[in-house]
Amino acid sequence: MSKINTALGPISADQMGITLMHEHMVLAYPGWDLDPLCQHFEPGELAAICAEALGEVKKYGVKTVVDASPWDLWRNIELDKIVAEKTGLNIICATGLYYEAEGMPAYIKFRSQLMDITAELYESFMHELTVGIGKTGVKAGVIKVATSHGSITPYEEKVLKAAAKAQKETGVPITTHTQQGTMGPEQAALLIGEGVKPEKIIIGHMCGNASLEYQMSVIDKGVYVGFDRWGIDYLFPDNLRRATLIGLLGLGFADRIVLSQDCSARTLGRPLVMPDFVQALVANWSYTHIFKDIIPQLKQAGVTNAQIGQMLVGNPKRIFGG
Numbered sequence: 001m002s003k004i005n006t007a008l009g010p011i012s013a014d015q016m017g018i019t020l021m022h023e024h025m026v027l028a029y030p031g032w033d034l035d036p037l038c039q040h041f042e043p044g045e046l047a048a049i050c051a052e053a054l055g056e057v058k059k060y061g062v063k064t065v066v067d068a069s070p071w072d073l074w075r076n077i078e079l080d081k082i083v084a085e086k087t088g089l090n091i092i093c094a095t096g097l098y099y100e101a102e103g104m105p106a107y108i109k110f111r112s113q114l115m116d117i118t119a120e121l122y123e124s125f126m127h128e129l130t131v132g133i134g135k136t137g138v139k140a141g142v143i144k145v146a147t148s149h150g151s152i153t154p155y156e157e158k159v160l161k162a163a164a165k166a167q168k169e170t171g172v173p174i175t176t177h178t179q180q181g182t183m184g185p186e187q188a189a190l191l192i193g194e195g196v197k198p199e200k201i202i203i204g205h206m207c208g209n210a211s212l213e214y215q216m217s218v219i220d221k222g223v224y225v226g227f228d229r230w231g232i233d234y235l236f237p238d239n240l241r242r243a244t245l246i247g248l249l250g251l252g253f254a255d256r257i258v259l260s261q262d263c264s265a266r267t268l269g270r271p272l273v274m275p276d277f278v279q280a281l282v283a284n285w286s287y288t289h290i291f292k293d294i295i296p297q298l299k300q301a302g303v304t305n306a307q308i309g310q311m312l313v314g315n316p317k318r319i320f321g322g
């Protein structure tokens, strides 16, 4: 069984345990630090904030967290390392890129006007997967890709193809961002068409769609679906996520689903001032929401410990370990 690279070095799949498959340390859009009024943190302050918030998951037995931040969402490997040291959690870091409208750095935009960037993206992903990320000595353990709402732009297609090639050579999983689950079947088809084994693909944010027919159109391709935005009722209500999950579990798909919250300890930039109705719609959003609120509700509905264990332990181990 192959080794899995984390912020503090390789681990075996047996060491993963309960795993949150899609979280972040911070949420930071490209350009946040250009705002002269952005919030600054003293050295170590941000790591302490992240470690305190994420460390809460240990009360529920979590051992491993995937930091799904790609290059362009201020992925910060030094932060991952310090948080891993402070908490004792395994943190799996990503290489890859976010979707065009909220990611695509001007640097890549410029280069893509002059050449086909697929080959150089592949080279860069490979470097981070096999040599390391910057001077951190940390190798990426997962590849993150993303697509737009209702479309895969030509740029995003290049990123997916570069990721597919790097996946085939390294064997690491690909985890995706969809906009509320749109383009799930298309992402799966594109990646599988490029030669990626379906069992190495997690189509993310599929819990933004309550249609069982739609869910099965993705699951039928052999990939995993991420129910990974619990608590973000602002985007889609938890009660519909729950109903959809219970439906899929009733159909016997516990072995195709992973759970997470897409949470961050902080949003970088100016402090966010949200209207009351928005605050109410994200009031439950935390790293521990699944354990505190969702799992008890699932159990009340008849979901078994074995099904929950399959989604939180068995599937992550199989996806990463093979």
Ligand SMILES: [Zn+2]
Pocket (backbone or CB within 6 Å): 022, 023, 024, 068, 177, 262
């Ligand atoms: Zn995310």
